[in-house]
Amino acid sequence: MRSVRPIRARSAMNVLAALLLLGTPVSADVIDLRADAWCPFNCDPASDQPGYMVEVAQEALALFGHEVRYTSMTWSRSLSQALSGDITGVIGTDQEESPDLILGPPMGNYQEAVVFRAGEARSIATAEDLEGIRIGAILDYEYNTVIAAYVAENARNPERVQMIGGDDALKRNLQKLKAGRIDMAIDERSVVTYMIDQLGLQDDLQVANYGEATELHIGFSPALEASALYAQQLTEGVAQLKASGRYGEILKRYGLTE
Incomplete structure (x- = not known):
C-alpha cells in the first residue's frame, strides 16, 4: 500500500544529526498503522506504491529512527483497534470522524x-x-x-x-x-x-x-503514551520533507501536487 527512498538511505550519523537538530530524544519504535485500501492515500501494502500518506509517514518518522509498518484492515476494525491501543494508529481520518484520536498534521483533504x-x-x-x-x-x-x-x-x-x-x-x-x-x-x-x-x-x-472538504490526518491511539510524541514528530518530519522538496516528489508518484 519497497524501494529505498533518498531520505531513508542516509547514514546513521546524518539521521542522528537531524534528530538532534529537531531537539527530540532518539527512541526507535515500530509504529503500526492500519486502514482499508483507499488509494491514493493508502493502497496495497505489498505494492511499491503503498499510498502517499504511507510513504510520507515512513520517511517523516524514519527521521526519528522509527519504522512504520502499514497493514490493510477493515476501517471499522482499524478504528476500534486504534482506540483500544492494539495498534498505533490509522491512516486517513478527520477530527469529526475520530475526535478521540491524537491527530498528526494535515496530509490531504477529504472531498x-x-x-x-x-x-x-x-x-x-x-x-x-x-x-x-x-x-x-x-x-x-x-x-x-x-x-x-x-x-x-x-x-x-x-x-x-x-x-x-x-x-x-x-x-x-x-x-x-x-x-x-x-x-x-x-x-x-x-x-x-x-x-x-x-x-x-x-x-x-x-x-x-458533494459537501465541504475537510483535512485528512493520521490518527494515533489515545491509549498509548507515546502517541502525542509520534504526532509531534510526524508534524516536524512532514515539515522537513516539504522543506527539502521530498514531499512533493512523493505526491508526484501518485499524480498529485501540493
Whole structure:
C-alpha cells in the first residue's frame, strides 16, 4: 500500500544529526498503522506504491529512527483497534470522524464525491433528490448530511441503498454502477478518480463534488503514551520533507501536487 527512498538511505550519523537538530530524544519504535485500501492515500501494502500518506509517514518518522509498518484492515476494525491501543494508529481520518484520536498534521483533504453513469448526474441537495435512485454505499463509512441520513434510513432496503464491505468495496460499486445495478456511488473524490482511472471507466462514469472538504490526518491511539510524541514528530518530519522538496516528489508518484 519497497524501494529505498533518498531520505531513508542516509547514514546513521546524518539521521542522528537531524534528530538532534529537531531537539527530540532518539527512541526507535515500530509504529503500526492500519486502514482499508483507499488509494491514493493508502493502497496495497505489498505494492511499491503503498499510498502517499504511507510513504510520507515512513520517511517523516524514519527521521526519528522509527519504522512504520502499514497493514490493510477493515476501517471499522482499524478504528476500534486504534482506540483500544492494539495498534498505533490509522491512516486517513478527520477530527469529526475520530475526535478521540491524537491527530498528526494535515496530509490531504477529504472531498466527498458522488458518481453517476455518464450523462445521468444530478444535483443532490435534499432527500427528494435521491428518490428513485439506488445508492451503492460502503459499510462503516460516514457520509455527509443528506446522503448520510438517507443511507441510515434505508440501509436495509436494497431498492434504495445497497451496502457492501471489504477492501474492494469501491471497485465493486463502480462496476455495479457501470452495469446498471446501482445508480449512484459515493466516496472521496481522489479515491474515486484514482479507481476510475485504474478500471478504465473515464468515459463511462461522471464524478461530482458533494459537501465541504475537510483535512485528512493520521490518527494515533489515545491509549498509548507515546502517541502525542509520534504526532509531534510526524508534524516536524512532514515539515522537513516539504522543506527539502521530498514531499512533493512523493505526491508526484501518485499524480498529485501540493
